[in-house]
Amino acid sequence: MxxxxxxxxxxxxxxxxxxxxxxxxxxxxxxxSLTGEGQDPGTPNDGTNADGLAVARAVxxxxxxxxxxxxxxxxxxxxxxxxxxxxxRLYTYFALFLIVVVVALVVVYITSITEETVVDEKIVRLTxxxxxxxTSAPTTMREAQGLIEQLQEGVLLRNENFxxxxxxxxxxxxxxxxxxxxxxxxxxxxxxxxxxxGLAVLAYSMDSKAWKVCDCCAKVCGDxxxxxTDTSCSVYSQALNETRDFGIWLSGAPExxxxxxxxxxxxxVRAVELINNNLAGVLPHELTALRFLQILALAGxxxxxxxxxxxxxxxxxxxxxxxxxxxxxxxxxxxxxLEKLQLLNLARQYGVDRVCEQSNGTMVxxxxxxxxxxxPAEFSVGLTGKLGSDIGKWKSMKGMYIFENSFSGExxxxxxxxxxxxxLHVNDNFIEGGIPSAITNLKNLRDLRLDDNFLYxxxxxxxxxxxxxxxxxxxxxxxxxxxxDELYALKKxxxxxLHDTIEANSPWLITDQEGFSGSINPKVGNLEDLEYLLLxxxxxxxxxxxxxxxxxxxxxxxxxxxxxxxxxxxxxxxLRDKNLNSENGVGVLYADCRxxxxxxxxxVECNCCSDCCDHSSNVCVQDD
Numbered sequence: 001m002x003x004x005x006x007x008x009x010x011x012x013x014x015x016x017x018x019x020x021x022x023x024x025x026x027x028x029x030x031x032x033s034l035t036g037e038g039q040d041p042g043t044p045n046d047g048t049n050a051d052g053l054a055v056a057r058a059v060x061x062x063x064x065x066x067x068x069x070x071x072x073x074x075x076x077x078x079x080x081x082x083x084x085x086x087x088x089r090l091y092t093y094f095a096l097f098l099i100v101v102v103v104a105l106v107v108v109y110i111t112s113i114t115e116e117t118v119v120d121e122k123i124v125r126l127t128x129x130x131x132x133x134x135t136s137a138p139t140t141m142r143e144a145q146g147l148i149e150q151l152q153e154g155v156l157l158r159n160e161n162f163x164x165x166x167x168x169x170x171x172x173x174x175x176x177x178x179x180x181x182x183x184x185x186x187x188x189x190x191x192x193x194x195x196x197x198g199l200a201v202l203a204y205s206m207d208s209k210a211w212k213v214c215d216c217c218a219k220v221c222g223d224x225x226x227x228x229t230d231t232s233c234s235v236y237s238q239a240l241n242e243t244r245d246f247g248i249w250l251s252g253a254p255e256x257x258x259x260x261x262x263x264x265x266x267x268x269v270r271a272v273e274l275i276n277n278n279l280a281g282v283l284p285h286e287l288t289a290l291r292f293l294q295i296l297a298l299a300g301x302x303x304x305x306x307x308x309x310x311x312x313x314x315x316x317x318x319x320x321x322x323x324x325x326x327x328x329x330x331x332x333x334x335x336x337x338l339e340k341l342q343l344l345n346l347a348r349q350y351g352v353d354r355v356c357e358q359s360n361g362t363m364v365x366x367x368x369x370x371x372x373x374x375x376p377a378e379f380s381v382g383l384t385g386k387l388g389s390d391i392g393k394w395k396s397m398k399g400m401y402i403f404e405n406s407f408s409g410e411x412x413x414x415x416x417x418x419x420x421x422x423x424l425h426v427n428d429n430f431i432e433g434g435i436p437s438a439i440t441n442l443k444n445l446r447d448l449r450l451d452d453n454f455l456y457x458x459x460x461x462x463x464x465x466x467x468x469x470x471x472x473x474x475x476x477x478x479x480x481x482x483x484x485d486e487l488y489a490l491k492k493x494x495x496x497x498l499h500d501t502i503e504a505n506s507p508w509l510i511t512d513q514e515g516f517s518g519s520i521n522p523k524v525g526n527l528e529d530l531e532y533l534l535l536x537x538x539x540x541x542x543x544x545x546x547x548x549x550x551x552x553x554x555x556x557x558x559x560x561x562x563x564x565x566x567x568x569x570x571x572x573x574x575l576r577d578k579n580l581n582s583e584n585g586v587g588v589l590y591a592d593c594r595x596x597x598x599x600x601x602x603x604v605e606c607n608c609c610s611d612c613c614d615h616s617s618n619v620c621v622q623d624d
Contacts, residue, residue: 150188151175151197155289157310170204171286177204183252195269196255198289202272203249206279206301209359213277214248214259235259262295271295275321279303280356280364280371283322285310297321299345302356302364304328304371307346307383312337319343323401324352326366331385331407336393344394345401347425349382381406387431392417403427403449411450413438423447427473430454435474440465451497452476464489473497475534482518483540493527499534499558515539520564525550531579536590537561544591544604546571555579560590560613560620565603568593573608587611587620594621 152161156171165172177200178186178193186193214233231251236243246260247253256263262271269290279301285308287296294316303325311320312334320338323345331346354366365372369380382405392414394400398421407429415424416438424442427449434457435450446468455477463469464486470493479501487496502515515538524533525547531554541563548557549571557572557580568591572580580588592603593612603615613620 146188147179147186147193148175150193151178155194155197155286157285157288170201170281170284173204174200174286177250184254192255192267194289194291198284198286199255199258199261199269199272200250201284201286201289205284206274206281206303207358208249210357211249211274211277211279214246232257233259264292268292271297273297274301276300278356280358283308283327287311288313290314292316295319295321299323299325300354301325302354302366302371304364304366304369304380306330307332307335309334311335314338315340317341318396321345323347323349324354325349326352326354326364326368326371326380327383328369328380329384331383333385333390336390339393340396341394342396342398342420344397345399346383346405347401348404350380350406351382351404383407385409387426388412389414391415394418395420397421399423401425403429405429407431410434411436411439415439416441418442419444421445422468425449427451427453427476433457435460437462442466444468446492447471449473450477455479458482459484459487461486463487466490468492470529471495475499475501477501478514479516480513481516483516483521485521485523488521488523488526491526492529494529494553495532496527496530497532497534499536499538502537502539517541519543520545520548522547524548527551529553532556534558535562539563541565544569544572548572549574551575553579556588558590559604560592560611561615561618562592563603564592566605568604568606568608573606576608582610590620594619 148162156162160171162172162175167173174197178197182196182200184190184196186196213235231248231253232245233248234243234245247255247257249258251258254267255261255269256267260272260274260277261269262273264270270292271294272287272290273295275297276299279298281303282305283298283303287293287308288310291314293314295318296314297319299321300323303322304327306329307322307327309332311317312332315338317338318340319342320335321343324347327346327349335341335344350367352366356364356366358364363372367380368374369378383402384406385408387407387409389412391412395417397418400418400421400423403425405428407426409431410433411426411431413436415436419442421442422444423446425447428451431450431453433455435455437460439445439448440460440462443465445466447470448466449471451473453476455474457477457479458481459474459479461484463484467490469490472490472493472495475497479498483498498516516535517539519540519542520535522545524530524545528550530551533548533551533554534556536558539562543566544559544564546569548554549569552575554575557575572589576589582588587610589606589609590611590613591606591609592615593606593609594614595602596614597616598614600616602612606612611620
């Protein structure tokens, strides 16, 4: 940038002139010179005549030009133009900068104070009774930015809209909290909008004011207008023997800090675990807003109603734990779509007499349908559904617990494709049919409980393939046939429940051939880890093998109401001084050692039994 000229700066002027007129590389036209060829002799060679007057003459093109000063009209009183004045330009730039800064600050201020300013004023008239629907919330700048539309289209999955909801609807309450009460002040493009709204819906649906741990009542859910500054709670973990601080639900704290919520490093909710925390209500399908949820554990509460079919959209779910609640209705078939599921626990939806008190004093009863709110009151039978081939879709399943419900159907060969399965508890349901031989393909299975169903089956001959099996419960079914010899090869067995397989009365009686028959193989002594052996109420016959004495860890042995005969082996009686004792006042060694039909000799002679039974009358008397 060229330098500016200031009057009186002769150095600047001379430098400009010397550079502008040096002549380098510049083609010049013929011009006049004050000296040169053709000057009269005697005329001074200084460009003047004899009289001292300057004269002009032509200069040839090939002459070396002399230095010629430019003819500039000079006014000693003149000043440079204003726009070329350096000081003036500097002040001008600074003034423009100040104006831009002031305008920017004004715009930011106006935007901040108008975010919550009502732009659509409405007159609300008092009525003598509450309106059936919620009155529209004030329209704010954040609403105008599309937050409501974003939640309505992305989270409400049943063609629902907020305008049609009552003011007490948990979803409407969650929306109001997001818009007007949440200190996070989310907008429509906030990355955590969906998950924070979904968790807020859960809190309002489950009456978070009444929760046992980190309830919001004492801290942030009090009277409207109260400014609560304490948004955390301290919880002691007995398992970890430490106290940790958590954020309170529906507080301004980040949702990843809320009690029971676990997030990954990127702030995405991965787990919600609120076990035994006095939750009471219906599961909201808006939990599907937690798109990347992996663990949902709400066991031991007072949940009622059904499982939303939308849960099948939680593609990343690894663990679903809803056991020990009061859920009813059909388990939605969409649950079979959760192919990544590793743990499914829906057990004990009936038979658990739990009462939860809500924040308004209302009681919720898990042993009644819909928490006891439906009239007439009806006992809950738990979850229903028909097991079938779809069970084979759970390729990643490791633990399946659906006991104490009302599931029906059959166990098909597809169960054998769950190669990672370690625990299968389907007892206390209405499952029919037989035990498929494909179940023995489950080489990782450690705990198999099929008891108290309507199975009519024998034990598969290939039971020996299940080398890791520790627990086998098939009691309470219509079992038949011999105990396969391969069963005695399962050296890790700890509990073998084969009792009560004779259902002698209609309508349970299927055939008069019910019950395990044959004898006890002496190979039973190979089961050195066995702790519980229950064979009572079976037509099993023969003598009691002394090899049972090798099972030194036995705690309970029940051989009564069978066709066994003879004398209790001394090797078994010696176990009474070990684990097979009655220290807790519970009979542990049963046999038919009472006189048969009161008059005949007992079927089994036993001097060490804790309880003796009459084989004919089925009456047992504790003799310890």
